[in-house]
Amino acid sequence: AQTVTQSQPEMSVQEAETVTLSCTYDTSESNYYLFWYKQPPSRQMILVIRQEAYKQQNATENRFSVNFQKAAKSFSLKISDSQLGDTAMYFCAFMTSGRDDKIIFGKGTRLHILP
Amino acid sequence: EAEVAQSPRYKITEKSQAVAFWCDPISGHATLYWYRQILGQGPELLVQFQDESVVDDSQLPKDRFSAERLKGVDSTLKIQPAELGDSAMYLCASSLAGRDTDTQYFGPGTRLTVL
Known part of the structure; x- marks a missing residue:
């Protein structure tokens, strides 16, 4: 069975700093997807970034980038120039490749951006 | 921008009462998901629909939970009877066709408290 582990329950950083959220996963599959979702307080969860396992290049979306280490089964999220609006729960998630396969979420990291 | 709607x-x-939650996915989205998110944890899939058909309900406690999507559009999740352990956030999500390349869009959720 696939598992997703986020070892940092809570983090705080100053505005404009860079922060890295850790995630490891376990799977025997070779084709899969990895995601970072953001859940702001009292707002809906949104997709921040996704990574296809077959792609060696790390995904980037503006200030958000990932460090995907397939052999180590590690998928960390880096937020550059952090902003107050980045305050949220961040979930790392995994999905095997194939129609109708479900997403497995980690327990989340609560990130506080301090003014 | 189109959003997934949930109420209440x-x-x-x-406890022992019946409750029902409603979800209206983004127009044109064939795949609909119901998740349960216990406080401090990531969402866990309860049931997945492709149009009006159930694709995966392996984690749905069928003795008390039921879900339907009769016309393949909006959906209702029911709990009867509710138990204390059912207190959680119930999230609905939808995607275009359930392909692994399709992004899941989440609604704001229904927070259930069972006394």
Whole structure:
């Protein structure tokens, strides 16, 4: 069975700093997807970034980038120039490749951006 | 921008009562998901629909939970009777066709408290 582990329950950083959220996963599959979702307080969860396992290049979306280490089964999220609006729960998630396969979420990291 | 709608946003009930949650996915989205998110944890899939058909309900406690999507559009999740352990956030999500390349869009959720 696939598992997703986020070892940092809570983090705080100053505005404009860079922060890295850790995630490891376990799977025997070779084709899969990895995601970072953001859940702001009292707002809906949104997709921040996704990574296809077959792609060696790390995904980037503006200030958000990932460090995907397939052999180590590690998928960390880096937020550059952090902003107050980045305050949220961040979930790392995994999905095997194939129609109708479900997403497995980690327990989340609560990130506080301090003014 | 189109969003997934859910109602009610909050529900307080007593144990042994029946509760129902409603979800309206983004127009044109064939795949609909119901997740349960216990406080401090990531979402866990309860049931997945492709149009009006159930694709995966392996994690749905069928003795008390039921879900339907009769016309393949909006959906209702019901709990009867509710138990204390059912207190959680119930999230609905939708995607275009359930392909692994399709992004899941989440609604704001219904927070259930069972007293």
